[in-house]
Amino acid sequence: MTLYRGRVNGEYGGLMNAINRSLPVDIRLLPYDVLTNRAWAAELQRLGVLTADEFTALAAALNRILVMYQEGAFADLPADEDVHTLVERLLTEQLGPTGAKIHTGRSRNDQVVTDVRLMAVDCLTELLNELRELIALTAHLATTHAETLFAGTTHLQPAQPITLGFYFLSLAFALRRDHERLADARTRTDRCPLGSGALAGSAFAVDRAALAEALGFAGVSPNALDAISDRDFVQEIAGAIAILGSHLSRYAEQFVLWAQPDFGFIRFADDWSTGSSMMPQKRNPDAMELVRAKAARCLGNTVTLLTLTKGLAPSYSKDLQEDKAALFDSLDTALLTVQVFRQALQTAIFNEDRLRGSLTFDLLATEIADALTRAGLPFRQAHERVGEFFRRLDAENRTASSLTDTEWHATFPELPDSSVARDFAAAVERRQVLGGAAPAEVRRQCRELQRWLEDFKKSSPIGRE
Structure with missing residues (x-):
């Protein structure tokens, strides 16, 4: 149902009512519609549209409607078109002409x-x-x-230790x-x-x-x-x-x-x-x-x-x-x-x-390439050599951990030992760049987040007074 009549008589048929009626969705706006009506009524009183007694009566009626909502009175929805017409109808039923003034100067x-x-x-x-x-x-x-170490991934494939x-x-x-x-x-x-x-x-x-x-x-x-x-x-x-x-x-x-x-x-x-x-x-x-x-x-x-x-x-x-x-x-x-x-x-x-069991030695391939680069080899050449090394291991069904020291030195004579290919914690520790995975840098990022959370608590609270 609708409260207004004008060029259209306001009485809708079943299908028009079904597509037009929004109360099942907007009923949850009722507490806010009460607030809006109360504030609007105060302005209407200031302008002389409402008397002080009429405003008091409207405010009391709005409070009663809010209590009805809170107590579940609208669990079975009435036939009103929307929440605004529901509230206005109840005000008019309770207060007569006074309730009918609430929509003065306002639109839905x-x-x-x-x-x-x-x-x-x-x-x-x-x-x-x-x-x-x-x-x-x-x-x-x-x-x-x-x-806590584990295998980081890219493309859902093992990539580097993090x-x-x-x-x-x-x-x-x-x-x-x-x-x-x-x-x-x-x-x-x-x-x-x-x-x-x-x-x-x-x-x-x-x-x-x-x-x-x-x-x-x-x-x-x-x-x-x-x-x-x-x-x-x-x-x-x-x-x-x-x-x-x-x-x-x-x-x-x-x-x-x-x-x-x-x-x-x-x-x-x-x-x-x-x-x-x-x-x-x-x-x-x-x-x-x-x-x-x-x-x-x-x-x-x-x-x-x-x-x-x-x-x-x-x-x-x-x-x-x-x-x-x-x-x-x-x-x-x-x-x-x-x-x-x-x-x-x-x-x-x-x-x-x-x-930790997800860590495999191929995760340290980049560490080997970086170590070769630090020893003076251009990175692209280092990358190619390490890639060939792991391709050969795959063909032989071996892992880097199975290499003897002799095999390691024969493969990478530029490196003093094979520790770079065995120490996952050291690989992570080297990622000390800002935003990196090194534990110290992780803790610094945690402190940054904690400061942000604390600063937020000190600032003006989000929320309605």
């Missing part, structure tokens, strides 16, 4: 985008808090495993970028469009700055037409979440592989594993598999939102009603996946013996 166009922005800011606040917890965990794991701590830092810094993107998106979301009307601004002289302050916004949207048609903030949030989901999916995939018995690097707690309906021995890392899958969902939502406004004429069109389902799903999915990823990782056990 600016009302809905105000509600969505309020909710998005709060959801981003919660997500950012959870993301910092995950970054702190990865920094802790990096410190703990700064010297440490588990170094690996976790790669995740931590990716997540920090995600945090920066989401915080930036939050800043641009935190602008109040209320008072923009249908498209040209309200004809009633509401104080938009006062409305923004009352609602806790950091500022006011500068142009009414842009304010009611802008969904950049929705797309930006969804895009940042899609990148976050992609990051988590990549590491989730790695952990799924590592949980295989062939690797045995990680074991997830029972709380984050599942069994099989048929095979009693199975232990599946389903939490990480689902984190991996949720990334596709967030990417799909981003594509939906970007496509939604492509070619859409500036101003409000009903197409924009479709933004909320995708945005809400991305926000909910991001929060869930970050929480699951952190808690599953927090209780996981890493098998350091199996990790």
